[in-house]
Amino acid sequence: MAPLxxxxxxxxxxxxxxxQNHQFRARCESFADEVDLPQVKVNFVNYVLxxxxxxxxxxxxxxxxxxxxxxxxxxxxxxxxxxxxxxEITLEAWFPRDYTGRFLSxxxxxxxxxxxxxxxxxxxxxxxxxxxxxxxxNGTSGLPFYKHPxxxxxxxxxxxxxxxxxxxxxxxxxxKEGFKKSYYLGCSTGxxxxxxxxxxxSNELDGIVAGxxxxxxxxxxxxxxxxxxxxxxxxxxxxxxxDEWSVAHEEILRQCDALDGAEDGIIEDPDLCHPDVxxxxxxSEASADSCLSAAQVDTVHQVLSPLLSTNGTLIYPRMQPxxxxxxxxxxxxxxxxxxxxxWWRYVVYNDPTWNATRWTVKxxxxxxxxxxxxxxxxxxxxxxxxxxxxxxxxxxxxxxQLISSENSKLYYHxxxxxxxxxxxxxxxFYRFFQISGMAHCAGGDxxxxxxxxxxxxxxTDPEDNVLMAMVRWVExxxxxxxxxxxxxxxxxxxxxxxxxxxxxxxxxxxxxxxGNYTDExxxxxx
Numbered sequence: 001m002a003p004l005x006x007x008x009x010x011x012x013x014x015x016x017x018x019x020q021n022h023q024f025r026a027r028c029e030s031f032a033d034e035v036d037l038p039q040v041k042v043n044f045v046n047y048v049l050x051x052x053x054x055x056x057x058x059x060x061x062x063x064x065x066x067x068x069x070x071x072x073x074x075x076x077x078x079x080x081x082x083x084x085x086x087x088e089i090t091l092e093a094w095f096p097r098d099y100t101g102r103f104l105s106x107x108x109x110x111x112x113x114x115x116x117x118x119x120x121x122x123x124x125x126x127x128x129x130x131x132x133x134x135x136x137x138n139g140t141s142g143l144p145f146y147k148h149p150x151x152x153x154x155x156x157x158x159x160x161x162x163x164x165x166x167x168x169x170x171x172x173x174x175x176k177e178g179f180k181k182s183y184y185l186g187c188s189t190g191x192x193x194x195x196x197x198x199x200x201x202s203n204e205l206d207g208i209v210a211g212x213x214x215x216x217x218x219x220x221x222x223x224x225x226x227x228x229x230x231x232x233x234x235x236x237x238x239x240x241x242x243d244e245w246s247v248a249h250e251e252i253l254r255q256c257d258a259l260d261g262a263e264d265g266i267i268e269d270p271d272l273c274h275p276d277v278x279x280x281x282x283x284s285e286a287s288a289d290s291c292l293s294a295a296q297v298d299t300v301h302q303v304l305s306p307l308l309s310t311n312g313t314l315i316y317p318r319m320q321p322x323x324x325x326x327x328x329x330x331x332x333x334x335x336x337x338x339x340x341x342x343w344w345r346y347v348v349y350n351d352p353t354w355n356a357t358r359w360t361v362k363x364x365x366x367x368x369x370x371x372x373x374x375x376x377x378x379x380x381x382x383x384x385x386x387x388x389x390x391x392x393x394x395x396x397x398x399x400x401q402l403i404s405s406e407n408s409k410l411y412y413h414x415x416x417x418x419x420x421x422x423x424x425x426x427x428x429f430y431r432f433f434q435i436s437g438m439a440h441c442a443g444g445d446x447x448x449x450x451x452x453x454x455x456x457x458x459x460t461d462p463e464d465n466v467l468m469a470m471v472r473w474v475e476x477x478x479x480x481x482x483x484x485x486x487x488x489x490x491x492x493x494x495x496x497x498x499x500x501x502x503x504x505x506x507x508x509x510x511x512x513x514x515g516n517y518t519d520e521x522x523x524x525x526x
Contacts, residue, residue, distance in 0.1 A: 021073065024097045027174070028075035034173060037166065039082035043090075048074045056117060060139040063114035071125040073097035077170070081162060083136065087150035089159045090134040093170050094120045100127030102471070103171045103179040105164045105205075107190025111155070111339050113137035113144065116190070122454040123185060126467070129175065131167035135159045142342030147350060149372070156373035157200060160193040164204055181474055185467055187211035187441035187452060188403065191394065192377045198392050199377065202385035207474040208392045209467055211452050212403050212441050215377045215411055216316060218343075220403060222364035223307045223316035225340035225356055227331050230302045234334040237295040245328035247290060248300050251280045252321050261511030262522075266437045266446045267322040269508040270398055270405070275321055277301065303332065306406075307364070315364055317406035326401035326439045347372065380411070380418035386429045393431050393470050395452070395483060395502075397438025399445060408432060412505060423506055432505040433483040447485035447500035449492065458486035458496055480504075482525065487518075501525070 025047045032045045048054055050072040056065055075095040082088045092115055106119040113134040123130045136154025137144035145152045164184075172178040182205045186194045194210030214220055232238045240248065256273035257263050267273055277300045282291035292300070307315045319327065331337065336356030345354045348367045385392070396405040412432050416423070437446010442456050449456045451465030458464050462472040462480070469480040482501035489495045498518035503509050503525035515522040 041080045043078040046076045062140040068117040084150045094124040094130045096124045101180045102128045104128035104130045104183040106132040107186025107193040108135045109188045111142045112140040129171040131163045133159045133163040142346045146346040153373045156375045157196045181206045184208040196377050198385045199379040203388045207470040210394045217375045218367045219316040221340045221343045224337040225359045228336045238299045242328045245324045249324035262517035264517040268436045270320040273321045323399045323401045380414040395433040398436045399439045402440040447487040449486035455492045
């Protein structure tokens, strides 16, 4: 048995930790009485012990989450916040016991009114005082927009902006030290919300990480809608089954994979890839399971072409080649894209009976004339954000099956032109990284684990974690030169097969050797 003099320091330390835990819990449980903010009604305040699998019994079933694992001791505050005479948002603040002095807001996805609890748990677990909101409605349907413009305004920008403003106030109220820096983390619609904060509320945050942003929003929904007229329903001569899309994918890889110097099943720069799949047109001696009909070849080529208006102007750029197997069951499945159908039903035409099977490019043009509450999020002059000293890091997976990475490149060039800046000057405040082998926000065939969410985290070092890279950029003035991704052997938590450093646009990754393509040092940004 250890001498008593050796045990006393440990016992003292343990008592101090227990006292801190008790103090934090008491602080949490009394916090509701201190919240006296206009338009804010506290629904409940709960202390959540680290290691809890938190029940989300009130979460809308369409949001797909009934539980959330919580890694660290957290104070959870749920509020109803009035945003107009005819609308309100549900806002949650998650305040960790192990607080690092940083505030962070999270975003949403799709058309959804789903609080992304996985982002709240992830960032609170990293020590951020974190907020997330339901975007002004509950569930994933666009029906709440029907004849309800106030809800649409919440979705366009008001929900995320309100969350930032109130989140900062609540953080200052809860922690006596307040916060030293403020951040944002979101992907998809969350990426668009991040750029809305950049464009419209430029003074409010120090660092914004905005992934696969759904900017050019009406153009995006038009692009999503235009695949059904190309493919037709299953059984059409123009339709490809998932297996046939795999055939097309293999041919696209055959033509484009090695353009970066390595045959690794990953296209590093789709700009170099302009495939012609007529090479696998079925002939008299071809095997039916390894070739495509003439109508199917035309479908592939149309899918990989930009969407143009009736007068030939660009509405939305092409789908990047390499994403075929991920897009096949969602975008090319022979049914109208649900979010697009909801947008025309409940926003563009206010007609719940409208059917997206009859969508044409004229419907896109009708929608583009509206742009309610500047939902496009397409402003290119970021001068106010630059002057405010803000930093934005955006990334986009090059296997994204839902939002083409070509759109992020298009936006980059629009900003460059509008501001008259060279890439080296944009790098001062705006850095864009193409993530090869990443699907929509997560997953994919390559080194997609960049720490943008818990399921893609391989570590918290700034070299391995895009959020912590932003923290280092803001707080230490060290910008990320690359974004390092991990290729997991079988999902997060499994061994890492290899790492790859993804390049800052407009640079591209080229395999130089001499090592195997799994050697991150065998690649060079050029």
